[in-house]
Amino acid sequence: MLVGSYNPLFVVLSILVAILASFTALDMASRVSASQPRRIAARWLLAGGVAMGAGIWSMHFVGMLAFRLPIPLGYDLWLTLESLLVAVAASIFALWLVSRPTLPHLRLALGALLMGLGIAWMHYVGMSALKMSPEIDYDPIWFALSIIIAVGASWSALYIAFRLRTVEHALPPRLIAAMVMGLAIVGMHYTGMAAARFPANAVCTAAIGGGVPTEWLAACVVLLTVGVMAVVLTISLFEQRMQARLLHLRNSMLSASLDDARKELFHASQHDSLTRLPNRQLSHERIEQMLQDGQAFTVMSIDLDGFRHINGTFGSQTGDAALVEISERLRQLLPAEDLVGRLGGDQFVIATTLAQPEDVDAQAERIILAVNSVRAGGRDLRITASLGIAQYPQHGNNAAQLIAMAETAMAYSKQSGRNSHALFADWMNDNVEQDRRLLEDLRKAMGSAQLSLHYQPRVHADSGRISGAEALIRWRHPEHGYIPAERIIRLTEQSELMDAIGNWVLDEACRQMRSWQDAGNSEWRVSVNLSGRQLGSPKLLEDVRTALDRNELEPSRLILEISETAVMRDAENTIAVLRSVAGLGVGISIDDFGTGVSSLLHLKRLPATEIKIGRAFVLALEDSDEDVVIVSAIVALGHALNLQVVAKGIETQGQRSYVERLGCDHLQGYLLGRAVSAENFMRLHGGDAQHAAMEARLASFQASPE
Structure with missing residues (x-):
């Protein structure tokens, strides 16, 4: 029998190629699973299958090139291509299998069997490309062991690829898994080589009859395989970075949109949707902030007299336009630091730093005058307003109390003839005890200068x-x-x-x-x-x-x-x-x-x-x-x-x-x-x-x- 030997450099090279092929397989598995829509996933499946198959096939032939016999060796071109196609087909099937949503044990076992047989087929067809005469004899035990190793390596490869396909930032685990898978594939190859027995008088007819020379085959295999895998991995890495950038950009845009939406929702929750003035909640908060300063200030409650008549006569659109116009006038009339809010309906609230009675009275008159004549919906509307005034600290020490006192004064202003203002007084709080005291004061006022016409x-x-x-x-x-x-x-x-x-x-x-x-x-x-x-x-x-x-x-x-x-x-x-x-x-x-x-x-x-x-x-x-x-x-x-x-x-x-x-x-x-x-x-x-x-x-x- 002819005794063969191995070139250590090529052996190491075959191991590296096997690990590289395994890493390509894992990366392609994750790419196929993550790709949407289906046509993009199909492209990655085809490209990944070609790269993975070429890698396995390359590892096989680098391993074959590492083998030396004391006779010239060559390879039949068509059988060599057939082994490549078998490797690509097995790889495409493997990638398709691990890209499924689920991988039950029975499907995993059948898939490992088919993929292992495909790898074994690729190996032994590649061996037959030597066209030895007499033919290569295989040891049954080693032959069976190589098949078992091929199936086991396929099972490991499929299981690991399926588990790591959706793991983010999985470079270290993938490298380890690629080494395990690569060594398993190399193990199958060299077990199959160990099963081969070459007769003493054997001749490689491929080397004699115009087969592909070993040197040319080595160069083509290494260049082709490394090139294919390098291109595929480069494209994968580029797309991964592009997706990461797009994802980051999308997340940034989403985050900005969410921030904008959150701000808009927060603004909407605190402002009136029609006039964009602070609503009741924000008005209370603004008044509470003014209370923290400890300085005297004035709260006014304004109610438009008979405003329902405008809505009933001219429609709600004219009424809404009038409310917007009044809101704008109030904003322009008051300093920016003063509060102008809408409590609801046709009721507004104002909080101003004015505190002196004469200043407050003058401002109240200006407010009423500003409200009296409004143009809305193409009409000149005559609107009157009743205004109530409450002051801090005389009439309350919190926002709710001050607004309530101003509303009470506003109600009495409306009762007194409308289109006027009134300052809150304790007697305005309608209860029995205050009525009794007020009635007693009125009895005393009879015949005095307090009463007049x-x-x-x-x-x-x-x-x-x-x-x-x-x-x-x-x-x-x-x-x-x-x-x-x-x-x-x-x-x-x-x-x-x-x-x-x-x-x-x-x-x-x-x-x-x-x-x-x-x-x-x-x-x-x-x-x-x-x-x-x-x-x-x-x-x-x-x-x-x-x-x-x-x-x-x-x-x-x-x-x-x-x-x-x-x-x-x-x-x-x-x-x-x-x-x-x-x-x-x-x-x-x-x-x-x-x-x-x-x-x-x-x-x-x-x-x-x-x-x-x-x-x-x-x-x-x-x-x-x-x-x-x-x-x-x-x-x-x-x-x-x-x-x-x-x-x-x-x-x-x-x-x-x-x-x-x-x-x-x-x-x-x-x-x-x-x-x-x-x-x-x-x-x-x-x-x-x-x-x-x-x-x-x-x-x-x-x-x-x-």
């Missing part, structure tokens, strides 16, 4: 001159300032003090009217509001007659204003009392006509001389055609019944023009004059009477004969 002018629609005034009670409390008239009436109606207050108001109004009449204002009339308790009193007729007689005032100079609600409490008795009072010659005015539940039913029974159109109708005249129709109908009804018609609540020139064109007889509202003291009333409006007297004297002089 203010007078709001009413004007002839035709001439524009003063026709009289409405008397309104005012109480200037020594601690709490002015108490709204509605508060006074609510307190007194629940006690016997109502009779005394009512008689005092009636007598004081008659006295003042007598004084004005003596000053030459003979055409003026004064109107006094009657409470429900007074209307139900059998003494009303006597009280009215006494007040007129005491002040020597003609009954026609006095008008008593009543509400339909008060009449309905005891309609029959009230109507009888009013008829007796009207019999004296006193005028009877139905206040807020059109807002009651039975206006037309009782109008013909009441001895009324005039009707006053409700303020809500007048405020909406410029914006609502329906309200124009309603006011027009009320005027026509009043005139048909020979009643004077008074329009109250006039605040704009446009509203005045409407009611004048619709035929109202008298006008009343902030545009024509606010309620002032008797002295100021005479100073502001007394000139009209003097001017009228001069015209009367001139007309008399011109009419007298020469």
